[in-house]
Amino acid sequence: MRTRLAPAIAFVSGLRRSRRARNLITVSLAIVAGSVTIGALASATATRNTYGERQSMPVARHDLEVGHVIDERDVVWRTLPIALTAGSTVAEPVGRTVIEPVVGGEVLLTRRLSGSTDLGRAGAIPRTSRAISLERTELTPPLRPGDEVDLLTASSRSGAAAIARRARVLEVSDRAIVVIVAESETSAVARAALDATVLIALRGQE
Numbered sequence: 001m002r003t004r005l006a007p008a009i010a011f012v013s014g015l016r017r018s019r020r021a022r023n024l025i026t027v028s029l030a031i032v033a034g035s036v037t038i039g040a041l042a043s044a045t046a047t048r049n050t051y052g053e054r055q056s057m058p059v060a061r062h063d064l065e066v067g068h069v070i071d072e073r074d075v076v077w078r079t080l081p082i083a084l085t086a087g088s089t090v091a092e093p094v095g096r097t098v099i100e101p102v103v104g105g106e107v108l109l110t111r112r113l114s115g116s117t118d119l120g121r122a123g124a125i126p127r128t129s130r131a132i133s134l135e136r137t138e139l140t141p142p143l144r145p146g147d148e149v150d151l152l153t154a155s156s157r158s159g160a161a162a163i164a165r166r167a168r169v170l171e172v173s174d175r176a177i178v179v180i181v182a183e184s185e186t187s188a189v190a191r192a193a194l195d196a197t198v199l200i201a202l203r204g205q206e
């Protein structure tokens with residue numbers, strides 16, 4: 001009788017062993033999943049402790065030139081550590097004008113964009129500055145929007161005198177360039193431009 005029941009007993013024992021195996025696998029997977037979750041939480045906590053709180057920030061999808069009016073295609077939002085941001089970010093960048101060159105992947109900061117929307121190219125000119133067109137000559141260095149230049153003019157004492165420092169190039173064409181100068185420098189630059197005595201010196205990157 002026992003011999004006849006042996007296959008059945010073996011079958012039942014196999015089921016028990018398979019159930020135990022499945023239970024063991026299930027428990028093992030749960031432990032692994034728990035370890036991964038705990039590890040991820042620990043990593044997130046360590047990151048937060050190292051860099052501080054994070055928040056959603058607008059980031060440039062690509063390079064943005066001075067005078068460009070930002071639209072939705074220029075911006076992507078990413079969650080980044082606040083401590084790694086060198087300045088205040090723009091809450092609503094769309095519609096604002098770039099007043100300083102922006103590199104792709106860079107967080108959009110308030111100091112690089114105009115303070116109001118729907119101004120177009122005029123939005124690239126700060127309230128305390130003016131845009132002046134200068135003739136482009138053979139002595140004009142290669143320029144592009146966003147470059148910084150010093151403007152010089154002839155002087156009887158030193159040969160050349162600075163009439164504008166860190167003027168920013170707004171537009172460049174074959175015959176002229178438009179530069180943004182401080183309001184206090186406008187008269188001297190305009191007078192030198194009319195006399196055709198302006199020398200443009202390109203500043204290097206600092």
